[in-house]
Amino acid sequence: MKKYILVGVDDTAESQVALHWAVEAADGRGLAVRVIRAYLDELSRWPALGIEGYVPPPTPLDKFQQELDHAVQYARDRLGYDGGSGWLASSDASNAILSEAGRAEMVVLGTRSRSKMSAAVMGSVATSVAAKAPCPVVVVRGGRRTGTVVVGSDGSTESADALEFAFEEAARSGQPLRVVHCWRPMDNHVSPIAITQELLTSWLAETVAPYREKFPTVKVTASLAEGRASARLIELSEGASLMVVGSRGRGGVAGLLLGSVSQSLLHHADAPVAVVRRHQES
Numbered sequence: 001m002k003k004y005i006l007v008g009v010d011d012t013a014e015s016q017v018a019l020h021w022a023v024e025a026a027d028g029r030g031l032a033v034r035v036i037r038a039y040l041d042e043l044s045r046w047p048a049l050g051i052e053g054y055v056p057p058p059t060p061l062d063k064f065q066q067e068l069d070h071a072v073q074y075a076r077d078r079l080g081y082d083g084g085s086g087w088l089a090s091s092d093a094s095n096a097i098l099s100e101a102g103r104a105e106m107v108v109l110g111t112r113s114r115s116k117m118s119a120a121v122m123g124s125v126a127t128s129v130a131a132k133a134p135c136p137v138v139v140v141r142g143g144r145r146t147g148t149v150v151v152g153s154d155g156s157t158e159s160a161d162a163l164e165f166a167f168e169e170a171a172r173s174g175q176p177l178r179v180v181h182c183w184r185p186m187d188n189h190v191s192p193i194a195i196t197q198e199l200l201t202s203w204l205a206e207t208v209a210p211y212r213e214k215f216p217t218v219k220v221t222a223s224l225a226e227g228r229a230s231a232r233l234i235e236l237s238e239g240a241s242l243m244v245v246g247s248r249g250r251g252g253v254a255g256l257l258l259g260s261v262s263q264s265l266l267h268h269a270d271a272p273v274a275v276v277r278r279h280q281e282s
Contacts (some may be wrong), residue, residue, distance in 0.1 A: 004032040006104035018110030033075040035086040037068035038096040067179030094128040101133040131273040147241035166244040179222040182229035230264035237269040
């Protein structure tokens with residue numbers, strides 16, 4: 001099967017934005033798009049059949065199939081017949097997407113807004129998929145736009161993967177790239193703050209140097225940002241075309257697996273967010 005970008009759709013306008021983003025990304029990468037329309041059959045799961053009271057209505061399979069068919073056709077119209085495929089999955093969305101993510105180059109999902117309520121709603125799908133998928137996950141908010149690609153770097157293996165992804169995206173899209181290292185000066189610094197800034201600036205330049213050589217067409221700037229990483233990166237997302245972070249989380253639940261900075265950006269950034277996790281083949 002041709003390598004693909006995986007995208008989840010439903011009946012919301014946000015998922016259509018994600019579909020368009022995924023198709024455009026696939027077109028630029030020479031990939032196909034695989035669409036998943038997941039649903040839960042409440043009637044088959046309802047334990048009170050035959051008992052007086054509420055019974056869920058029949059699952060509108062025709063409606064779900066039509067939504068899937070329209071999405072697949074949209075991909076095929078732009079990428080060719082082999083450029084679009086789909087699966088109507090009788091499962092919760094997170095499990096359906098994760099079951100296909102192992103063969104994907106990227107997963108793309110849509111989300112609604114940056115409110116606290118939407119953060120709780122989207123957490124069951126976007127947060128879970130971003131925490132567990134073995135490939136980069138892009139959570140799209142609004143349409144694709146021009147602007148700087150911004151990537152956070154802290155010297156970890158995870159941020160190195162994010163740097164590679166960000167440079168590739170900037171090279172492909174022709175957008176400038178900004179590499180940011182966030183730090184918080186402490187009163188008890190052993191070295192004066194000015195010296196620490198100088199050392200961090202030098203370290204960041206050395207970190208970025210190999211990528212400058214590998215991607216010579218990318219117009220890149222590297223700088224320090226003073227303050228809490230999640231807050232500063234959210235500020236920088238205004239006007240950005242894409243925010244890129246590595247997945248630093250630890251532990252056995254989705255929130256801990258993802259990491260606080262990634263979660264904050266997913267819920268509150270003003271731009272699409274790519275959470276980069278090393279692919280199984282890497």
